[in-house]
Amino acid sequence: MPAIATSILDLAMIGRGDTPRDALEGSVAIARLAEDAGYQRIWYAEHHNMASIASSATSVVIAHIAACTRTIRLGAGGIMLPNHSPLTIAEQFGTLATLHPGRIELGVGRAPGSDQVTARALRRDPHAVDTFPEDVLELQGYLGGRSRVPGVESIPGRGTNVPIYVLGSSLYGAHLAAALGLPYAFASHFAPDALREAVAIYRREFQASEQLERPHVIAAVNVIAADTEVAAQDQLLAVRRRRAAFFLTRTNDCTDEEADRLLQSPQAHHVNQMMHYTAAGTPPMVQQYLEQFTAIADADELIIAPSSPTIEAKLRTLELVAP
Helix, strand or coil: CCCCEEEEECCCECCCCCCHHHHHHHHHHHHHHHHHHCCCEEEECCCCCCCCECCCCHHHHHHHHHHCCCCCEEEEEEEEHHHCCHHHHHHHHHHHHHHCCCCEEEEEECCCCCCHHHHHHCCCCCCHHHHHHHHHHHHHHHHHCCCCCCCCCCCCCCCCCCCEEEEECCHHHHHHHHHHCCCEEECCCCCCCCHHHHHHHHHHHCCCCCCCCCCCEEEEEEEEECCCHHHHHHHHHHHHHHHHHHHHHCCCCCCHHHHHHHHCCHHHHHHHHHCCCEEEECHHHHHHHHHHHHHHHCCCEEEEEECCCCHHHHHHHHHHCCC
16 A cells, blocks of 8 residues: 555554454454565564563564565564674574575664563663664674674574664664664554654764665554544543553553543653554554654655454454555
8 A cells, every 4th residue: 555665563462352462363364464465574573571472572573474485575573682692682683594595684772672670580780771783783784694703603693694674762763773784663653743853853864775775764653543443433532541551550451441531631641652653544644644654754665563452353454454
C-alpha cells in the first residue's frame, strides 16, 4: 500500500491470555505472511523483563524465524549494544549470516531495553553507554574482517559484512549515524518528540561510507488496519488500555473499567504521547495517514509496528496495508 519501501517491526507481543510460545508462533505467521506479501524486512527488538514481549533473546528469535522462512530479510531493531560485548554480537549475527547469507542485518542502540533493576541483573556496566560509538566501530570491524582488536577475530562473522543500522529516539543517534555513514532508524512509534529534528541533523551531517553512499532514514509508525473504522478504533482502545495498565501499574490485570480510569488520569499523558504516530482505520485511511507521515518524517522507508491486540488482527493489518 505505501508508495515507499515498507518493513515490519515485530515486538512478539504476548496477548492477554497467551503464552510466550503463542507470541513466537505468531511471529512465524507474521514472517511468512510478510515474505509472501512483499515487505522489505522484519526486525525484532531486545526488551528484558517485560511480561508483554517475547523477543528478549533476539538473535535466537531471528534464528528460528529464518529457519521458518526463505527469503525475507531479518534483523534486530535492535540489539542494545551496551548489554553485550561487540565480539559476542559479531559472533551471534555472524553465525546467522553464515547460515542465512544475504538475509541478516543488525540494528544497534544504546538504551538498556529494561529498567535499572533489570539492567543490573544483566550485569550491564552503567558506564558502557559511554563507549557506544567505539563499540559500534569494533563490531563493524569484526563483521567486516578488519578487527580493531589485534589477534581477535569473530568466527563465524569475519567477512560477513552484516549491514549495521543505528537506532535512535533522540538526537544522539542521529549525530552518530551521520558521522559513521550508517542508515538511521528512528523509534517514532514510541518516542515521537525528536523525530523531525533528528532526521534533519542526520541528513545535514551525513558522511558517505563504505556501507552507504547517501543518507537512508527509516521511521517507525504504529498501524492498526481493519475492514471497518469502528473495528480499528475498538482495537486502538484495547491497545491504549493495555499500555496504560502496564506503564502505570506494571501489570496486565486491570479490567477495562480500571484501564479507562487510568487513561483519564494526568499520568496517562505519557502513554498517549507514545502513540502519537499511529495510523488506525480502514485501508484508505491508513494509506492517507502513512503518506502524510512519510512527508513529516522525511523518510526513505517506513517500518510499521502492527499494534492490534491479537495475532489474528495483526495479520489482517499486514494483509490490508501490504506493499
